[in-house]
Amino acid sequence: MVPGARLVLLGKQGAGKGTQCVRLARHYVIPHISTGEIFRNAVKLGTEFGKRAKEFMDAGELVPDDVVVGVVAERLGRDDVKVRGLLLDGFPRNVHQSEALEGLLPPRGIDLVIDLEVPTEVVLKRLSSRRVCVNCETNYGVDNPPSIDGKCDDCGDRVIQREDDTEAAIQRRLFLYEEQTAPLIAWYMGKDKLVAVDGVGSPDEVTFRLTRAIDLRLRNV
Numbered sequence: 001m002v003p004g005a006r007l008v009l010l011g012k013q014g015a016g017k018g019t020q021c022v023r024l025a026r027h028y029v030i031p032h033i034s035t036g037e038i039f040r041n042a043v044k045l046g047t048e049f050g051k052r053a054k055e056f057m058d059a060g061e062l063v064p065d066d067v068v069v070g071v072v073a074e075r076l077g078r079d080d081v082k083v084r085g086l087l088l089d090g091f092p093r094n095v096h097q098s099e100a101l102e103g104l105l106p107p108r109g110i111d112l113v114i115d116l117e118v119p120t121e122v123v124l125k126r127l128s129s130r131r132v133c134v135n136c137e138t139n140y141g142v143d144n145p146p147s148i149d150g151k152c153d154d155c156g157d158r159v160i161q162r163e164d165d166t167e168a169a170i171q172r173r174l175f176l177y178e179e180q181t182a183p184l185i186a187w188y189m190g191k192d193k194l195v196a197v198d199g200v201g202s203p204d205e206v207t208f209r210l211t212r213a214i215d216l217r218l219r220n221v
Ligand code: AMP
Pocket: 013, 035, 036, 037, 039, 056, 057, 058, 060, 061, 062, 063, 064, 068, 089, 090, 091, 092, 093, 097, 164, 173
């Protein structure tokens, strides 16, 4: 893949997006920017901003667009993004955010959006078993449990269930995904920037499909 490429990984929560983003960012050596992770860090630090974001997150609601776009604008202004490109995870989540994003990345906007396709039944099963490292945010689940129960393979810290993985919040997030995020698939397809990848399979299988799809599409960018 070309240096400086700008990628977005789209997908329902529980589609394995976080795990695959970590792997892709390592593979291509590009910054992985997760808006959810930025918010969770602010919550951990106990900032006013974090406290406000937590209310939305725990309810499964989206944080207001102006707040999210402001956070992303600040992050995209840093030098690593200009030099190495980026992989966005959890942003954009609606058409308004996509429009804002194009404005933040002149002149060509995003190069490629990958839609990680996983059926809702599979996602629901995965979300109920999802566990995450409190430190490095590595995701685990039934298909990829940590080698030692409750302990992260990567950094050794604690592996727990996310506070916003309650059943009500999961249902609400899936509803919002269909209502607000799924329309982005057609939006990016209309700009010839979309590639769909089957997200069902082992993490290694899915990573292989993703890198193959990205390399094929970005050969000439
Ligand atoms: P995630 O880690 O991407 O699942 O995000 C966790 C939570 O952070 C979401 O359920 C939202 O409450 C909030 N969030 C993350 N990214 C966005 C975004 N782009 N727009 C609005 N809210 C977001």
